[in-house]
Amino acid sequence: MESSSNIYxxxxxVRDYIRWAVSQFTKAxxxxxxxxxxxxxxxxxxxxxxxxxxxxSEGALLDAHLTQDEKEQVLKQIDRRTxxxxxxxxxxxxxxxxxxxxxxxERVLIxxxxxxxxxxxxxxPWIPETPINHVLDLCTGGGCIxxxxxxxxxxxxxxxADISDGALEVAASNIESYELNHRVQVLQxxxxxxxxxxxxxxxxxxPPYVDDEDLSSMPxxxxxxxxxxxxxxxxxxxxxxxxxxxxxxxxxxxxxxxxEVGNSGIALEQAYPTVPFTWIEFEHGxxxxxxxxxxxxxxxxxxxx
Numbered sequence: 653m654e655s656s657s658n659i660y661x662x663x664x665x666v667r668d669y670i671r672w673a674v675s676q677f678t679k680a681x682x683x684x685x686x687x688x689x690x691x692x693x694x695x696x697x698x699x700x701x702x703x704x705x706x707x708x709s710e711g712a713l714l715d716a717h718l719t720q721d722e723k724e725q726v727l728k729q730i731d732r733r734t735x736x737x738x739x740x741x742x743x744x745x746x747x748x749x750x751x752x753x754x755x756x757x758e759r760v761l762i763x764x765x766x767x768x769x770x771x772x773x774x775x776x777p778w779i780p781e782t783p784i785n786h787v788l789d790l791c792t793g794g795g796c797i798x799x800x801x802x803x804x805x806x807x808x809x810x811x812x813a814d815i816s817d818g819a820l821e822v823a824a825s826n827i828e829s830y831e832l833n834h835r836v837q838v839l840q841x842x843x844x845x846x847x848x849x850x851x852x853x854x855x856x857x858x859p860p861y862v863d864d865e866d867l868s869s870m871p872x873x874x875x876x877x878x879x880x881x882x883x884x885x886x887x888x889x890x891x892x893x894x895x896x897x898x899x900x901x902x903x904x905x906x907x908x909x910x911x912e913v914g915n916s917g918i919a920l921e922q923a924y925p926t927v928p929f930t931w932i933e934f935e936h937g938x939x940x941x942x943x944x945x946x947x948x949x950x951x952x953x954x955x956x957x
Contacts, residue, residue, distance in 0.1 A: 660723055666703070667714040669723070670695045673730050683871035686739035686762040687747060694740055698733060701744040702726050737872035750800040754826050759818035760794035761881045765858045765912055766938020771800045778932065778943050779854060780906045784808050786850070788902065790843065790857035790895065791815075793881055795823030795836075797856055802836050811850070813841040816880060843891070844898050851904045857895060858912045861940075863888035866915065888916035889923060896924075896949070896956040903946040914940040927952045 663672055673695035688694045700707050703722045718726065729743050739762055741747040747756045749763035750771045756762055770778075784805045789798025792812035802810045810832075812823045820838040827836045839846040862870070862882045874882070884890045892913055899909045910932075913920055917940040921929055932941045949956075 659727060660720070663723070664717050665715050666699065666705070666710065666718065669718060669726050670699050670714075673699055673726075673733075676730055676734050680734040682734065682737065683873050685871070686741055686764060686873065688740070694733075698729055698740050698743060699726055701746065702729050738876055739873050742876060747794075747796075749796040750803075752796070752800055752803065752830075754794055754796045754799070755822060755829065756794050757822060758876055759816065759878060760822045761877050763794070763796040765797065766934045766936070766941060767797055767856065767858060767910070767912060768800070769934050769936050769938065770910070770932065770941070771797070771804055774804060775854070775908075775910075778910065779908050782853070782906055784853045786852045786854075786904075787811070788813060788847065788850075788852040788855045790855055791859040791881070791891070792823055792838075793819050793858075795826045795838070797858060798823075799826055799830060799832065799836060801854070801856065802832050803830075808835070808853075810836045811839050811847065811852075812836065813839040813843070813847065815840070815842050816878065819878070819881070843894055844902055847902055850902060851907070852902055853904050853907050855899055855903060855907070855909045857910070859891040859895065860884040861888045861892060861913045861916045863916060863919065884916075887919045887923070888913070889920055892916070892920065893923075893956070896944075899944075900946055900949040900953060903949070905946060907946045909944045909946075909949065910941065912941045916940065917942070924952075924955050927955050 663669055674691045677691040677694055684694055700710055702725050732738050741756050741762045742758055747754050747762050750768040785808055787801045787808050787810045789812050792798050792814045795812045798810045798812040814820050823838050827833055860882055861884050864886050867883045929942045
């Protein structure tokens with residue numbers, strides 16, 4: 653990168669620094685996959701957050717001059733993004749999911765699941781019309797799925813389960829931010845181990861599902877995310893197999909299980925050729941999310957043994 657002293661004399665405005673960031677990101681051939689898919693959106697998020705301007709409200713401020721301190725902070729963040737390949741949400745400490753802001757750091761995955769779209773449309777038509785009183789977000793990470801469900805189902809009790817203490821610390825912070833401690837709690841749990849005796853109307857999970865081959869070839873940006881939250885064995889299905897075997901014991905009679913397996917969906921169908929998986933379609937991108945009722949899990953239980 654050009655020396656900072658030279659940049660300071662050539663770049664003045666918000667617009668200048670956004671443009672500079674785009675140029676640097678493009679030159680560095682960064683990978684965009686953590687909330688954006690292009691250099692401009694990435695630059696907007698990073699520059700605006702660093703100087704305290706909400707994305708979407710910058711229009712009247714694009715020609716405002718940055719202070720010397722702001723210039724230094726923005727250039728530092730651009731430098732870290734390009735040289736260290738740190739995803740923007742880890743640099744800003746914030747990610748968005750289902751229209752909600754969440755705290756994130758390198759103890760949790762950056763939310764990017766198509767389950768956000770499913771939550772925003774109220775899980776229709778996949779859940780029964782009966783009230784949703786108890787929800788489990790399994791492999792919760794920072795808690796975004798479960799907390800978004802708590803906003804949707806305003807009377808529901810929601811459990812956020814994860815094996816990682818660090819992830820649950822982030823999840824607990826997000827619960828606190830939304831003042832949901834009265835009905836959302838964290839469970840330190842190896843899948844269902846801490847949920848004995850509990851039953852849920854809805855279990856939603858975005859578990860680790862990356863296979864060994866994909867894990868070894870992922871762009872550098874993904875190396876900043878916790879490996880525990882990404883990999884799940886040779887075919888990416890170690891944890892999903894356990895969920896399919898065990899979930900039936902934790903669902904109410906009308907309960908529903910929804911699980912994301914992404915690119916491992918093909919391997920899943922090959923692993924269970926006698927099971928007719930129902931795959932949810934999304935309007936805004938994403939794939940590899942299946943749904944089972946408790947009755948269906950019982951029907952195919954022998955295949956999951």
